[in-house]
Amino acid sequence: MVRKFFVGGNFKMNGDHASLMKIVENLNTSNFAEDVEVVIAPPAIYLDFVRKSVRKEIEVAAQNAYKVSKGAYTGEISPEMLKDLNIGWVILGHSERRTIFNESDELIASKISHALEVGIKVIACIGERLEEREAGVTNDVVTKQLVAISQKVKDWTNVVIAYEPVWAIGTGKVATPEQAQEVHNYIRNWLIKNVSEETSLNTRIIYGGSVTGGNSSGLAQKLDIDGFLVGGASLKPEFVTIINSRA
Numbered sequence: 001m002v003r004k005f006f007v008g009g010n011f012k013m014n015g016d017h018a019s020l021m022k023i024v025e026n027l028n029t030s031n032f033a034e035d036v037e038v039v040i041a042p043p044a045i046y047l048d049f050v051r052k053s054v055r056k057e058i059e060v061a062a063q064n065a066y067k068v069s070k071g072a073y074t075g076e077i078s079p080e081m082l083k084d085l086n087i088g089w090v091i092l093g094h095s096e097r098r099t100i101f102n103e104s105d106e107l108i109a110s111k112i113s114h115a116l117e118v119g120i121k122v123i124a125c126i127g128e129r130l131e132e133r134e135a136g137v138t139n140d141v142v143t144k145q146l147v148a149i150s151q152k153v154k155d156w157t158n159v160v161i162a163y164e165p166v167w168a169i170g171t172g173k174v175a176t177p178e179q180a181q182e183v184h185n186y187i188r189n190w191l192i193k194n195v196s197e198e199t200s201l202n203t204r205i206i207y208g209g210s211v212t213g214g215n216s217s218g219l220a221q222k223l224d225i226d227g228f229l230v231g232g233a234s235l236k237p238e239f240v241t242i243i244n245s246r247a
């Protein structure tokens, strides 16, 4: 397999010094399968602490970063600042950013483009809401989100695409392996037609939404599922089971 299995942990707005230290200690002392890339995303205020505490094979991601390098943008952080702290990754376009903080496809694309220019790798999130799936427009929604990104991003080498159906996030309603595979395969074909065959072959497409230690191995068997973006379960010891779900 050309695509290295990728497991991200999105801690969202959870954790404090003590609980993050426990998570880090567990990860530092656990055995991971070979050929898995592990990236954890603590809240921004703990990025430096986590980067300095976690073993170096584990990478660290921010959960957001703005589209410019500096200036009068109260409350924001930039990819340049992440680079300064040796943070290699950022999650962009998460559905919680899109919905709660009204981030548009265009803003997300600008953020992705700027982060990549600075040398920060991106986990770019896309996915449909429940009413969109029920209306049968999942592929249209995903296409619109991909088109917006592709208008500003030409080189996808440092992008991981996270397909996260909104109805599966934090609900306990995980997509079945077949449901996820169907959309992942659609995304892979979209990349062939709209970017390049090479990009399609090399780009990791990971699944997110109620992934647990109990359901990850079934999903991981699917051809176009190259890993996971894990929310709630990434705060628990079962995250290691998910990391090792391809083994």
Ligand SMILES: O=C(CO)COP(=O)(O)O
Pocket: 010, 094, 164, 168, 169, 170, 171, 172, 208, 209, 210, 211, 229, 230, 231, 232, 233
């Ligand atoms: O949003 C997610 C990861 O970014 C998924 O969250 P849960 O795993 O808690 O459903």
